[in-house]
């Protein structure tokens with residue numbers, strides 16, 4: 205892909221004439237959704253947004269002219285990171301309202317299928333609820349994808365440290381491959397972790413009990429694991445695997461003639 209290629213399918217970089225031409229044949233819209241939140245000393249605040257957007261750009265190029273990539277939603281649900289300087293959060297209701305307005309806008313231009321490309325775990329529950337509402341009330345076909353979840357086993361195998369998932373060796377590897385401007389390569393460090401915070405006994409926080417603890421009780425510097433283990437090669441292998449799986453799925457998603465949204 206050359207440097208200007210993304211202008212062919214990224215809505216915000218088009219003229220209205222170019223948009224009209226693309227939208228007349230487009231099969232689905234990709235919406236990158238990220239966060240503006242601390243990623244320790246390892247990575248920048250816009251990490252989740254840039255990675256989700258880069259994944260969309262990759263798919264938009266590979267599947268041109270079937271997909272249009274919409275402007276990213278750059279602030280997400282980050283209450284749990286607010287103790288760290290610079291983090292911002294939306295409430296779930298605000299995120300959902302913005303998302304519904306994105307969908308209504310594009311539906312007016314004829315788009316009927318939407319893929320929410322989520323780059324931040326904290327957004328998942330709000331986006332999952334929003335997808336349900338959008339399908340039933342806005343009558344569009346919509347799926348929500350947290351791209352990390354598409355290679356859970358492979359990520360686990362690639363990880364050197366046991367705890368990862370935020371500003372860690374995996375996320376820094378994604379960054380080194382997709383957009384190195386979000387990685388502070390000279391400042392990568394190992395985090396200081398605490399046990400999962402849970403002030404009550406009987407069940408552990410995590411899959412058993414969903415306890416929304418603030419992040420500063422889990423990690424001193426804001427990151428997880430050991431980001432010094434990151435590599436571009438590791439990022440490339442995982443991202444290409446995830447992108448391939450997404451492309452296979454989206455190829456099927458866009459050719460279906462009937463949709464649940466249409467009540468068929």
Ligand SMILES: [Zn+2]
Nearest residue numbers: 251252370371
């Ligand atoms: Zn992140």
